Amino acid sequence: MQGFRQGTIVHRQVWTPGSVTLRLEAATEPLIPGQFHNLALQVGDKWVRRAYSAASAPGQPLEFFVNRVDDGELTPDLTELSVGTEVFIDPRPRGFFTLASVPEVPDLWLWATGTGLAPYISMLRTPEPFARFERVVLVHGVRQGAQLAYAEELEELGQSRPQRFVRIPVVSRENVVGALQGRVTGLFAGGTIERQAGVAVAPDRSHVMLCGNPAMITEMVELLDRRGLRRNRSRRPGQVTFERYW
């Protein structure tokens, strides 16, 4: 792959079968939390490359949180890579889904489904969110409780930042103690998520970042629009920033 470099898997953590975190040793350019790298592997006789948000903090070994898509081209191979094996990486991180584009407001909402959690892990591993925002609310929606990756690290963060960091796990396909049941969209529309967070989403006090399933993003953008929150654009600042994964 032209312009790509070889990286080595140095750590592999399995959250549930097919859902992994991979840590890579690779010579890459400096990262801003929220950015992604393109990773590539040779699959059969062709190269396949895909984008992956870094979950690591800048300056730390690169980390990626990847779910296997059973009929996907890259992830059946990518999620099986073992420690010591190689993966190709574009050394240049890309993308603008970062806190640099978020205006100064009291409340930052980080809203994810599935692996859309990754960019927020990177952000939350730096002091910036708590230096800039009074309160950070993380909403993570998954199908099953076992898919609530990074739960322990996030719980610890909540304990170390009482009143400032609220984590709201949401599970759609089973009932899990400590998590809301349903879809993040329905629970927002019904007011449950704001009640749980202890704060309302409002255009004069909130910025909402959305990442993951594109259908969730479309629905959330519509629900937020009805509440007066508009898309954040470089020429016309708003309250909603998003990254669609497909």
Ligand SMILES: Cc1cc2nc3c(=O)[nH]c(=O)nc-3n(C[C@H](O)[C@H](O)[C@H](O)COP(=O)(O)OP(=O)(O)OC[C@H]3O[C@@H](n4cnc5c(N)ncnc54)[C@H](O)[C@@H]3O)c2cc1C
């Ligand atoms: C900016 C950006 C950042 C991304 N970061 C991540 C990341 O951190 N982790 C990650 O796992 N994926 C991430 N993705 C998605 C990733 O690029 C691939 O699309 C995904 O891994 C599937 O690749 P594949 O070749 O196996 O499937 P493909 O053959 O490309 O099949 C794509 C199909 O798989 C499904 N799909 C794609 N991505 C996901 C996903 N993450 N979860 C569930 N279903 C999915 C959709 O139905 C899609 O149509 C990101 C995408 C973008 C654009």
Ligand SMILES: NC(=O)c1ccc[n+]([C@@H]2O[C@H](COP(=O)([O-])OP(=O)(O)OC[C@H]3O[C@@H](n4cnc5c(N)ncnc54)[C@H](OP(=O)(O)O)[C@@H]3O)[C@@H](O)[C@H]2O)c1
């Ligand atoms: N997540 C894993 O650990 C894992 C592991 C192995 C393989 N995979 C594969 O990854 C793919 C799916 O991944 P995923 O479960 O991470 O992602 P997903 O299908 O996007 O589901 C994540 C969460 O988003 C919800 N959701 C879906 N559409 C929505 C919408 N329009 N509005 C609001 N919420 C919505 C889902 O609810 P619903 O349940 O109601 O759809 C679920 O709670 C599949 O190919 C799966 O086989 C996942």
